[in-house]
Amino acid sequence: MNTAEWIAVNWGMSNLRVWVFGAGNTEIAQLSSDQGVEKLVPDAFEPTLLALVDPYLGVGTVSVICCGMVGAQEGWAEAAFAQAPCAPPDASTALAVKAKDPRLDVRILPGVMQKSPGDVMRGEETQIAGFLAQNPKFFGTLCLPGTHTKWVQISAGEIVSFRTFMTGELFSLLGTQSVLRHSVDSDSWSDAAFQDAVEDAMGSPQQVASRLFGIRADGLVNGLGQGEARARLLGYLVGMELAGARGYWLGQDLALIGAPDLVKLYGDPLAQQGTPSRAFGGDEMVLAGLKTAYETLNQDP
Amino acid sequence: MNTAEWIAVNWGMSNLRVWVFGAGNTEIAQLSSDQGVEKLVPDAFEPTLLALVDPYLGVGTVSVICCGMVGAQEGWAEAAFAQAPCAPPDASTALAVKAKDPRLDVRILPGVMQKSPGDVMRGEETQIAGFLAQNPKFFGTLCLPGTHTKWVQISAGEIVSFRTFMTGELFSLLGTQSVLRHSVDSDSWSDAAFQDAVEDAMGSPQQVASRLFGIRADGLVNGLGQGEARARLLGYLVGMELAGARGYWLGQDLALIGAPDLVKLYGDPLAQQGTPSRAFGGDEMVLAGLKTAYETLNQDP
Numbered sequence: 001m002n003t004a005e006w007i008a009v010n011w012g013m014s015n016l017r018v019w020v021f022g023a024g025n026t027e028i029a030q031l032s033s034d035q036g037v038e039k040l041v042p043d044a045f046e047p048t049l050l051a052l053v054d055p056y057l058g059v060g061t062v063s064v065i066c067c068g069m070v071g072a073q074e075g076w077a078e079a080a081f082a083q084a085p086c087a088p089p090d091a092s093t094a095l096a097v098k099a100k101d102p103r104l105d106v107r108i109l110p111g112v113m114q115k116s117p118g119d120v121m122r123g124e125e126t127q128i129a130g131f132l133a134q135n136p137k138f139f140g141t142l143c144l145p146g147t148h149t150k151w152v153q154i155s156a157g158e159i160v161s162f163r164t165f166m167t168g169e170l171f172s173l174l175g176t177q178s179v180l181r182h183s184v185d186s187d188s189w190s191d192a193a194f195q196d197a198v199e200d201a202m203g204s205p206q207q208v209a210s211r212l213f214g215i216r217a218d219g220l221v222n223g224l225g226q227g228e229a230r231a232r233l234l235g236y237l238v239g240m241e242l243a244g245a246r247g248y249w250l251g252q253d254l255a256l257i258g259a260p261d262l263v264k265l266y267g268d269p270l271a272q273q274g275t276p277s278r279a280f281g282g283d284e285m286v287l288a289g290l291k292t293a294y295e296t297l298n299q300d301p
Numbered sequence: 302m303n304t305a306e307w308i309a310v311n312w313g314m315s316n317l318r319v320w321v322f323g324a325g326n327t328e329i330a331q332l333s334s335d336q337g338v339e340k341l342v343p344d345a346f347e348p349t350l351l352a353l354v355d356p357y358l359g360v361g362t363v364s365v366i367c368c369g370m371v372g373a374q375e376g377w378a379e380a381a382f383a384q385a386p387c388a389p390p391d392a393s394t395a396l397a398v399k400a401k402d403p404r405l406d407v408r409i410l411p412g413v414m415q416k417s418p419g420d421v422m423r424g425e426e427t428q429i430a431g432f433l434a435q436n437p438k439f440f441g442t443l444c445l446p447g448t449h450t451k452w453v454q455i456s457a458g459e460i461v462s463f464r465t466f467m468t469g470e471l472f473s474l475l476g477t478q479s480v481l482r483h484s485v486d487s488d489s490w491s492d493a494a495f496q497d498a499v500e501d502a503m504g505s506p507q508q509v510a511s512r513l514f515g516i517r518a519d520g521l522v523n524g525l526g527q528g529e530a531r532a533r534l535l536g537y538l539v540g541m542e543l544a545g546a547r548g549y550w551l552g553q554d555l556a557l558i559g560a561p562d563l564v565k566l567y568g569d570p571l572a573q574q575g576t577p578s579r580a581f582g583g584d585e586m587v588l589a590g591l592k593t594a595y596e597t598l599n600q601d602p
Binding site for chain 2: 081113114115117118119120148163164165166167169170173174177178179204205206207208209210212213214216217218220221222224237240241243244245246
């Protein structure tokens with residue numbers, strides 16, 4: 001009854017997400033762990049996965065379709081990049097990984113790279129595959145906010161070009177490791193301060209390194225509150241990114257893929273700029289992409 | 302013979318620098334320690350200083366003139382800011398700190414703050430005082446590169462306005478804590494890559510968060526070397542700052558104050574932009590400022 005037919009795995013730097021499917025593509029279980037790629041040596045991947053899925057394994061072989069940093073140099077095994085422009089990689093180009101446990105047939109989907117300007121993605125290409133499976137005629141831009149936000153130009157089912165912005169990582173570093181950490185040490189928030197900071201940085205991106213120090217200074221000399229400080233920090237960084245990504249969104253059909261809270265941070269200011277967007281869940285899209293890959297695999301003889 | 306008449310102290314976040322002067326303003330000793338403000342609770346300042354200077358104390362009282370973060374909230378005692386526009390604070394507004402040891406007459410020079418846009422400095426105002434003691438008719442801009450680089454507009458012996466850029470701290474965080482740390486993990490360097498990156502970021506500051514990720518990506522897909530990567534990282538950040546500080550340097554008489562290696566990173570690209578500058582040593586200027594403060598103190602009845 002509860003035996004897996006195939007297993008979908010999104011294995012990123014900091015987290016592992018697993019979906020187990022039984023007969024008739026019925027979801028049996030959703031599992032997760034904090035055993036991300038950054039915490040594991042190559043030999044640790046198989047036991048880490050088995051610890052989660054063993055209860056669902058039967059006697060036969062189970063397909064395990066993986067995406068994300070699990071396919072990077074520092075992952076389980078290195079799955080060579082596809083090169084843009086290209087369709088998001090499907091199972092036909094996935095790397096087959098030899099597992100010690102004969103019940104596991106593991107495939108890792110490749111990431112996508114771009115030579116000029118140099119760029120890479122691992123994981124987002126599978127979200128894009130899921131999105132395109134559901135929206136095959138989409139022509140426009142996908143934005144996938146995160147630690148390393150991706151802006152992706154899509155045409156005729158292909159990733160035409162893309163750019164990565166380090167916005168999420170900058171926010172995390174500045175908020176926890178820099179002189180600003182005491183200024184933003186709370187969960188409070190100000191929508192108005194965020195909006196103002198986004199507009200400021202979109203108009204004057206060259207001032208961002210100065211505006212950032214201004215958050216600390218305004219705390220000392222003008223009594224700036226923690227919620228406003230935190231919103232300004234993120235607002236300056238998102239605003240600088242939106243200015244840099246303008247060619248990707250201005251006048252484009254735009255879809256945002258990610259968790260609702262995160263997507264809103266991009267969708268709201270873009271709407272203010274007259275660019276509407278539609279939002280799609282990040283987990284839903286990655287799962288749809290892994291499902292598509294599994295189906296492709298089964299079509300192969 | 303080796304008895305101190307007065308002591309100059311530059312006490313910053315990460316380091317402590319001390320100069321001991323005897324009769325006739327002769328320098329007896331230069332001392333330093335890594336016991337910066339960030340490592341000390343308020344009660345630890347006096348013993349930390351005494352551990353360095355005790356051998357030079359006689360039976361009488363010795364003036365100790367301090368500047369830097371030692372006067373911040375988290376320092377030995379909080380010396381209230383002077384507010385710009387203002388002359389750099391001298392000893393007449395210094396905070397007298399009650400030491401337990403009666404041989405120490407400790408004064409902490411105030412920092413300078415600005416209400417709008419909010420900004421603060423602690424330590425640089427004493428370098429500025431030293432510079433102005435030697436260049437009393439200077440009319441133009443001072444740039445003091447560092448963790449938090451200051452651009453300061455000077456007129457009629459006053460700090461008219463100033464802006465701080467977090468360039469140095471961003472370089473340190475990104476080079477040691479971010480996804481880029483593996484790309485720049487060496488001391489090698491490329492002048493050409495630095496110059497190209499400065500120009501790129503001056504022209505397109507809104508692209509910086511994307512260019513930064515490009516350093517990592519070009520390492521993966523285009524074989525970018527460590528020296529070029531490190532130079533590009535700093536070049537993008539300095540270029541964004543030079544674009545943001547343009548109003549401070551364009552067409553201005555410009556003096557750079559700091560260590561020669563650091564000053565060169567600003568002076569070279571500015572010369573390329575047609576803005577010449579003169580360089581002054583950071584230690585020399587802070588010591589000159591502390592000397593000026595000591596002399597002011599002794600002029601008071």
